[in-house]
Amino acid sequence: MLFDFLFGKKHPPAAESGRVSQQPMPAAGGQAPGTHIAYHPNLIDQLKTDHQKLLATFGHVLTTFKAGDLAGTAKLLEEFRGDIQGHLLTENVKLYIYLEHALRQDEESHRLVHGFRHEMDGIGKVVLAFLGKYRNIASQPDLVVSFGPELEQIGEALVARIKREEDTLYPLYLPAY
Structure with a gap:
């Protein structure tokens, strides 16, 4: 199988059968071909740590909102914004x-x-x-009615996405050797 991959077939057998290949990535010098983006051995651990922090902050947003603390909710939303923007940028580039x-x-x-x-x-x-x-939820109480249901939808989508990334996407990030 490996010889077929190296000497003629375009795709590893797993890819031909419709499954995603988990073969080592062909990156010269630890960089993705055609880029200066290097393989980072700790990247997946960093992204998983980000996920845990995002979920924890999201949980704090939910409990703070349910406690009726709109100022605290707004503050936590800003913290979440910074964390998710940083995570998305890292994930996108690296x-x-x-x-x-x-x-x-x-x-x-x-x-x-x-x-x-x-x-x-x-x-x-x-x-x-x-x-x-919802950035100004503390000063706009009319937003409270729609915030809870939308927050739950966002939470469900994030949890599902994180699980899919960690189970399906992250295993593809392998060093070339």
Whole structure:
């Protein structure tokens, strides 16, 4: 199988059967081909730590809101905004661009990464719009009625997305050797 991959077949057997390949990525010198973006051995651990912090902050937003502390809710929303923007930037540059370039010869894996990236762009826009809408919740009590249900929807989407990233996408981030 490895010889077929090295000497003629374009895709590893796992990709041909519709599964995503978890073969080492072909990156010269630890960089994704055609970029200066290097493989970072601690990136996945960093992103998973970000996820835990995002979920913890999100949980604090929910409990603070349920306690009726709108000023505290607004403050936590700003903290969440900063954390998620930093996470999205890191993920976009260090993970998605690297993977898209490193996996360009593996059509199935490349398509998966590309889909994840564009889906995350959409989710990011929705989350940032939500955060912008409720930025002034402490001084605009009329927003309280819609905040709770929208917060729950955002939470459900984030939990599902984080699980999919950690289970499906992150295992593709492998060093070249």
